[in-house]
Amino acid sequence: MRIVSICPSNTEIVEYLGRTDLLAGVDNFSDWPLEVLQLPKVGPDLSIDMDKVEALNPDLVLASMSVPGMEKNIEALDERKLPYIILNPNSLEEIADDIETVGNALGEKQLGAEKAAAFREEVQQFRERAAEKAHRPSLYWEWWPKPVFTPGSVNWLTEISRLAGARNIFENEEEASIQTDWEDVKAREPDHICMVWVGVKESKMRPELVRRRPGWEEMQAVRENNIHVLEESLFCRPSPRLLEGLRKLKEILK
Structure with a gap:
C-alpha cells in the first residue's frame, strides 16, 4: 500500500x-x-x-x-x-x-x-495523577504574538493543561482559537507563559520580547521568569506526540 x-x-x-x-x-x-x-x-x-x-x-x-x-x-x-x-x-x-x-x-x-x-x-x-494535585497553576499559551492568538476551551492544549495539573487561562472561551490582545492576557495574570508560535522554531522565539511588552513587567510570570519556549511540534500538532509534550510540561511545572 x-x-x-x-x-x-x-x-x-x-x-x-x-x-x-x-x-x-x-x-x-x-x-x-x-x-x-x-x-x-x-x-x-x-x-x-x-x-x-x-x-x-x-x-x-x-x-x-x-x-x-x-x-x-x-x-x-x-x-x-x-x-x-x-x-x-x-x-x-x-x-x-x-x-x-x-x-x-x-x-x-x-x-x-x-x-x-x-x-x-x-x-x-495522566488524568488520575492530575486529580491528586491541590494547586493548579494557570497557563497562557501563545500561538502567535501580534495579533495575539491563543487556544480556547475546544482545543487539545486546554486538555493538556488539565492533564498536567494546571489550567489554561482562556479555558472558559468557547472556541478552539481566540484572538485577543496583550492587555487581556495581562489582566488574567497567568502563572506561566508558554510560547509555542506556530511554524516557528524555538531558536527564533525570544522571551526578552515578551518581557518588554507594555505593563508585562508587573506580571507574576514575568517577575518569576516563568516564560517557557516550547517545541511547537510537541504542542501545536494534533497527534500522539502531544503526550510527549505533556510529559515535558509536567517537568516544567514541578
Missing part, C-alpha cells in the same frame, strides 16, 4: 502505528520521525502540489482540515479522483479515534484498536 500524508500530524499518527514503511511521500513540514525526511516532498500543507501527489500513485492520501485553508487540498483531491480520508481532531479523544480510523484505512484494524486503547490508557493515567 502506498500512502501520502499531507499534514505533519497525520504522518505522526502513521508513525505511532509503526507503519511509516507505507509512506510514499509527505508534506514539506512533516519532520517526525527523522526517516520521513528522506521521502519525496509534495509541498507545504497549505499549498500541496497535487501533481506531485498524483505522480506518487497513492492508494490513499491522508488529508487534514486542522488549519483554515486546507479545504482547497480536498477540492483538488476530488478533482483528480484520488482516494483520501480527512482527519480533523480537536481533542485527545478525537486523536484516539483517528488512530483507529487510520489503522482501519491501512487494513490494520486490530493494530489501530490496540494503539488507540494504549493512547487512551496513557491519557487516563
